[in-house]
Amino acid sequence: MPRIFKFTEFSLRDLLVTVGPMTLLIVLACYVAYRLVDPTPPSHVTLSTGQENSAYEQFGKKYADTLARYGITVTLQPSLGSQENLRRLNDPGSVTDIAFVQSGSTEHDEAERAGLISLGSLFTEPVWLFFRENRIFTQLKELKGRKVNVGPEGTGVPRLFTALLSVNGIEPSDVRLSELEDTPATVALLDGSIDALVFSSAPDSLLVQMLLQTPGIKLFDFSQAEAYSRRFPYLSHVTLPRGIVDLGKDLPSKNYHLIAPTATLVAREDLHPALIDLFVQTATAVHGGAGWFRKQGEFPNASYTEIPVVPEAEKFYREGPPFLQRYMPFWLANFLERMWVVIVALGALFLPLSRIIPPLYVWKVRSRVYRWYGQLRSVEQAIEEVPPARRADVYPAQLKRLAQLEERVNQITIPLSFADELYRLRSNINLVRKRILWLSENAPESDRMSGAA
Known part of the structure; x- marks a missing residue:
């Protein structure tokens, strides 16, 4: 039984050697794709709000409480209002990621040049x-x-x-x-x-x-x-x-x-897409109800803003939450939505690999037997090409070489399912030995005498 286990152990080794390079290549491709797609949002975001006791301040606190349930820490940054919030968003050195901005505070072309995006209109103010x-x-x-x-x-x-x-x-x-x-x-x-x-x-x-x-x-x-x-x-x-x-x-x-005017949620264009989804969903939860100046479901929306609305927000307001997010936790749905291209590509890659790997594995195991046939063939060539005068020296030398070859072959361990390959090699070694012995016994007397001399 220990010997059988040892044979099986070597089959695993061959499998790892066969699959290893391809697995490493796939893992590397997954890592590169993960880094490029970046499905995991940052855990911290800074929201610029408004003055003390303002509606911006009150809503900012609601956003922070809601996003905290998803593991996102929202730092509220008080400000004087829309113009200061815009200045912060336009300042590359500012820590502000997203802010409340009143409609009419900027122009469409100016916002595009500054790389600003709108997540939609939230409420009338x-x-x-x-x-x-x-x-x-x-x-x-x-x-x-x-x-x-x-x-x-x-x-x-x-x-x-x-x-x-x-x-x-x-x-x-x-x-x-x-x-x-x-x-x-x-x-x-x-x-x-x-x-x-x-x-x-x-x-x-x-x-x-x-x-x-x-x-x-x-x-x-x-x-x-x-x-x-x-x-x-x-x-x-x-x-x-x-x-x-x-x-x-x-x-x-x-x-x-x-x-x-309307209050809009404005961010830099490099805001992580997953954070965009979270803020849009939070905006719907916070501002979607009826109020003094709005009907149920009237806000948030993609209207009343001169800043370009990001496509993800427009789609959400038009169609509702993405399909997967309706039935899965946000993190899992977000991961699958952003990585689906990679997953499909890996599936397409796995299908042909699943056909290639088994033959490669078989070739790898059999190569441990087949490589000895090269030495066996060289013995045959040695006895076929030897001149008559040297046969008496070459035949014994090749018999000795065959003995060494057989001893090394006997040390090969191979999976039991491929044992017939090993036994066939040993049979062929014995066949070549018999042929050399036959040639030695039937060599002309003059060849043996010259060898003795």
């Missing part, structure tokens, strides 16, 4: 213009000479509000603009330091919720909202319904017409 009850404004031109806070330059509001003033024939210099952040600006409005406060945010903002319920503070009604939306393609006309804030108190007491 109306322009909220609040003022004290003792100063009633019905048109923007009535703001001439008034002190209005539009926020720091890093937000998207100064650029937007300047555009709104211009279509009303008002120069920025006609209005006393201040640049306080939203929280201190709210305090300034309440104590009368400023006449009006304007910012753009989703109604989820804590400041919006508070101001809508603060006595003595009124909301500006954009009665020409539809006209504004026609003049500025990135703006839409939305209505704040009566009673939406508090039905019992009837707040607000009437419908308000508002103009609203």
Whole structure:
């Protein structure tokens, strides 16, 4: 039995020698493909949000909590707003990977040159213009000479509000603009330091919720909202319904017409595709429900953005989650979706290899027997080509050589299924020996005498 096991052991060795180079080549090809495809996303990403108590900050926290379930750590990076977020994305030295950006903050060509991509529009963020009850404004031109806070330059509001003033024939210099952040600006409005406060945010903002319920503070009604939306393609006309804030108190007491850009999720074009999928799915979970200004499933979408929307996001909004992600955990589905080309290629490679390897294995095992036939053939040639005068010396030498050859052949270990090859070789060695002995016995007397001399 130990001998049999030893024979079997050598068959495994031959198999490894046969398959080894091809296996190594396939493993190397898989490694190179894995590195090129890079199916595993980084475990950390930086999201630039907005000011304290802003909707961007609130939504950023929801994104971080959701992505943490997939093992992705999201670092929230506070900012002044859209313009600062854009500057961070455009800065190669910035750690920002993705950010909230308001529509209308840049141009299509400029975004393409900067290598920016949009993951879609997330929600509308109306322009909220609040003022004290003792100063009633019905048109923007009535703001001439008034002190209005539009926020720091890093937000998207100064650029937007300047555009709104211009279509009303008002120069920025006609209005006393201040640049306080939203929280201190709210305090300034309440104590009368400023006449009006304007910012753009989703109604989820804590400041919006508070101001809508603060006595003595009124909301500006954009009665020409539809006209504004026609003049500025990135703006839409939305209505704040009566009673939406508090039905019992009837707040607000009437419908308000508002103009609203949309918040978009913008990233650098080198953002890992798996992270794009995760952020798009998270956006759908966070913003997909009904709200003050949206119907169920209306957001997120691929509209209302001047920044090119990445194809993966467009496909998701149009068709829903990829097929595999509907039935598999994200990591497994993502791996298969990104590696399917490699898997198919390996399958196509394996089929012909499965036909080549068995014959190669057989050849490898038999070659350990066949290579001795070369030496056996050289013995035959030696006895056939020897001149008569040297036969008496050559025949004994070749018999000795055959004995050595037979001894070495007897040391060969070979799988039992190929034992007939070994026995055939030994039979052929014995056949050549018999032939030499016959030639020796039947050699002419003169040949033997010359050999003795």
